[in-house]
Amino acid sequence: ELLPSQRYGSGWLRVTCNGKELLQLPRSSPDGTDPYTQIYLEPDAWWRLMDPAWIDPAGDGPNTDRGSIKNAWSNYQEMTNQAKEFHAELHGYYHPNS
Numbered sequence: 001e002l003l004p005s006q007r008y009g010s011g012w013l014r015v016t017c018n019g020k021e022l023l024q025l026p027r028s029s030p031d032g033t034d035p036y037t038q039i040y041l042e043p044d045a046w047w048r049l050m051d052p053a054w055i056d057p058a059g060d061g062p063n064t065d066r067g068s069i070k071n072a073w074s075n076y077q078e079m080t081n082q083a084k085e086f087h088a089e090l091h092g093y094y095h096p097n098s
Contacts, residue, residue: 006084008033052073053069
């Protein structure tokens with residue numbers, strides 16, 4: 001719930017190398033910005049929020065059980081989508097003391 005939401009705007013995640021900007025996410029689209037799909041739920045990009053192999057920290061290293069990884073990733077997707085819905089329900093409301 002504390003990650004930047006769709007209302008935060010586009011381009012806040014920036015990758016630079018030697019002063020040159022290589023990537024900006026989330027990208028704008030006709031539907032607005034979607035950090036959930038473009039960043040938080042991206043399982044393969046090196047800049048992803050969560051590595052599926054490390055999502056369930058049982059043990060001393062990355063999980064190698066594909067079934068377990070798939071189940072843990074599914075739970076993570078569900079929780080992220082709940083946060084997305086919660087953010088949408090706020091409609092820009094911010095607590096006065098924040």
